[in-house]
Amino acid sequence: MQRTTFSDQHCSVARTLDIIGEWWTLMILRDIFYGVHRFEALLTQLGISRKVLTQRLQRLTDEKILRKVAYQQNPPRYEYRLTARGIDIMPVLLSIMRWGDRWLSEDKQVPVEFVHTECGEVVVPKVVCGHCEGELSIRNLVPRPGLGSAEEEIKSMREASSNPELFKLS
Amino acid sequence: MQRTTFSDQHCSVARTLDIIGEWWTLMILRDIFYGVHRFEALLTQLGISRKVLTQRLQRLTDEKILRKVAYQQNPPRYEYRLTARGIDIMPVLLSIMRWGDRWLSEDKQVPVEFVHTECGEVVVPKVVCGHCEGELSIRNLVPRPGLGSAEEEIKSMREASSNPELFKLS
DNA sequence: AGACTATAGTCTCTTTAAGAGACTTACTAT
């Protein structure tokens, strides 16, 4: 694959995808959120190869998304747990799950649901504005160049936000 | 790479990642959200290879996330626009961006921000419960096997939800 | 007319990551 990195683009999406956008990484995190914490268990649950699982767990540990916790000595055995950074990836997984539930469920055989203990309901995650709690959609969001923006980006954004035609549905 | 598919796992996360989890795919969608709609523009913005860009756009079009719209005849030229399915991927991108903003921004040089036109503020996306609007965190979410669940999943979930130790922070 | 430019690809060749699965290490249990 000889894969390039996205990070030279100094954008939060690019830098985040550099870490969690690799093949298998979000699947591994999903299983850890579900309670699967050990190497062999992840291996059989996911059907991933040992080599790649080792690499991904190493990377996630390096990035402080997971940490290794010894659960026995003699011989030393570790399991992988989420750090605060790792726990904060849950909204990403929830929004991915939400999209799949909405657009890919021809059958209704959902293997896992999350129950929200505050209200007792099965969670249907929703992304809202942190300020006004209003719903976010492409119609009420305008991209705007920030401080670290390049000329080219500014130009295409100006085009986009002044041309509602671009966001017409099919 | 000889990549396996995740979809045999009939889970919304797996099936969604099969489509949008490929290398470059979310970066392409990000740029299209920003207003970059044409082949050559995406090519130069992203620094992707022509072959892979062609493949990804084809896949996204097949999956009805993008659609090709002719913007001129003679010679026929197309641009790529979001469908309803595609627009609904925005929450995924927003939550990815949010994670990066929170955990990876040593400098504050954000190249792009979204302004919420309802309240006029720069958006800080938040994922909440669709029922009670309450915030979702690992502490108030309990995974539960759904109808399409396998035995092994049920077991590890029961372990996880009965063991608060597993979610301790580092 | 001929040369040049623009857009959206296709094609070939090389490099590298993923997959499969055998092997390793260090202990425990029978």
Next chain:
DNA sequence: ATAGTAAGTCTCTTAAAGAGACTATAGTCT
């Protein structure tokens, strides 16, 4: 002594990504 277990490591093969030359179709410039 033999088998089992957990967490890897190693080797070999295969397929996907990268680089970049080439193609097709039309318009524009001189």
